[in-house]
Amino acid sequence: MFQASDRGTGDDQRPSAPDPGALLAGARLLVADRDAAAAAATAEVLRTHGAAHVRTAASPREFRAAGQAGRGWDLAVCDSALAGDGLTEFLEDWHAHHPAAPVIVTEDRPDAARAVAALRGRAADLVARHDPDALVSSAAHALARPRQVPRAATAAAGPERVGMLVVGAHPDDVEIAVGGTLHRRADDGWDITVLTLSPGANGGDPEQRRREAHRAAESMGARLVLEDLPDGSISDDSATVRVIERTVAEAAPDLVLVHSDHDTHQDHRAVHRATRVACRQVPRVFCYQSPSATVDYRPNRFVPLREQDVEAKLASIRAHGSQSSSRWYLEEDLLRSTARYWGRYSRSRYAEPLEVLRDAAPFHAH
Template sequence: MAETLRSHGASHVHCVGSVADFLSAGAVPPAPVRLWDVAVWDTGISGDDASLTALLDQWRTGVPGAPVVVSDEAPSTRRAMAALRGRAADMVERGDPDGLVAAVARVLENRADPLRVEGARQAGPRMLVVGAHPDDVEIGAGGIIHRRAHGGWGITILTLSGGANGGDPDRRREEAHRAAEVLGAHLIMENLPDGSISDDSATVRTIERAVAEVDPDVVLVHSESDTHQDHRAVHRATLVASRQVARLACYQSPSATVAYQPNRFVELSEADLEAKLSAIGAHNSQAASRWYLEEELLRSTARYWGRFSRTRYAEPLELVHDNTPLGYYPADHA
């Protein structure tokens, strides 16, 4: 396996023989490696389904920026589901070196562009970004929105409340439209009750209408790991409303908890970051009074996440589902 990867251009391949060594090398890469681009785990080292999922969970917690390809002697649907539960990036058969190389190449390409959409429509991919309140999506994904909008994507922001608890709803609506214009996005604003948004069928139907209108390839939304009740409700309702969408990921809010576990990092240019700051600044009824909207903090946060993608700036995402099948083996269903 190591020689196969080296022969296809891998500059550094480090081999281990135990779970402990795998996790240790992930957390503290041996010199001269600073960060891992990808890891390959062979189930022959330690391999029942439960331990595989647990191992992948441990790796993701300790090394969130490095995806894992799983190699197995005779992959089954059961084993593939264990890998999927642990959010493995791909699964290959141990005796297929070409398959391993192809899987690693796909993972690296996806890491460079985590929201890349296979077979996107000719007019360009579409992304729907859902937030509970005005300014939520700008804070969590403003750089991504700008980057995609200026890369030919169609971007729609769905804001579910007018933010009445944070100020005059009419003013906040005007600010939201200005911010969307700065980022190059179309804005849909609903009028659900700020502070008491639920995840009931009415909220699901509201989001479903936007999904039907936009027909997105990608949906971004709040994470479940968030202390704000509206954010959690919108997350749950969006999961239901977007169940047929190819890819769904969660952005980080200021109220996200330490349980937020990003596994994708989208590179931002200086222009993307400046556009994000300008869009947040457009919410001037909030920007002057919210400590978490200070420019220094926003800039340093983007700089911090950049370390996981070897770029200067990045925004994190927690990928929840992706329609790319991890593995389906007809022999299991004969």
């Protein structure tokens, strides 16, 4: 087995003993083998280790068709004989269309020549074809590794790096509403900025909240811009608009997420209104659900989440340690079951909802 040298960097390359069950549970897996029965057997092994979404293919044509049909594959497993002599080109073709989904190559008798071809094709690993334990371990490692999408591959795939700005009134608003979405999109290689308008003076020691807010954003793969508007009395006037415009100009987002207008908290409504004005040139503006959202909140877009996205969301909320003991809506079973509930509207176990305010350009990702 090898770990391809151009995926991940430094200490991130080999996380110690990732839990296969948790990683496989939320992942979309595509398994290809020249023998359909062998593909089915491999899929079964992955399912017994917790995988919920596994699709199989038994020819290069089926593999490519499945690749196009399914959106957002997290991992592919491919028998090297199915790829044929042009293993490197076969893998390059996959990466060009699915830059965020690593490929594990299976091989009857892994040898140096095959290893070199797999390495050149940037395979995540090369494992023996009928070794379920090796495959499960390799899949867990590949899913645990942070995705480093090569620039060339992203360009070949069409859309360039998506920029997302997420605006919230208070520290932890964004994590509670769309922490899973942020983690998933950071994994996809999106460039994510969180703009928090108030340091949250009404909810504890401001300095401590500030440190926690940065740690939480970093844990989701986002960078944080923390402004200093007054907690509890944020207005939707031109001063607030200007503060938001500053970050919009700097981040140049393709997509903005913000509080909904259907929210009982006056700060949230003010931030919603000021953001609408500040983001008048941004093609896509969607609203997320805060715990204070009203029943008029009407989502019509759902971001499917994997188990690891939900875990990352909970971890990012825990990073706001000074708040977690004092608020009912931070209870983990509520956060998890809310994501589970919204999952019924997507094709995944968990999801986070979004209300489309503006969608002026066709969007390649859900």
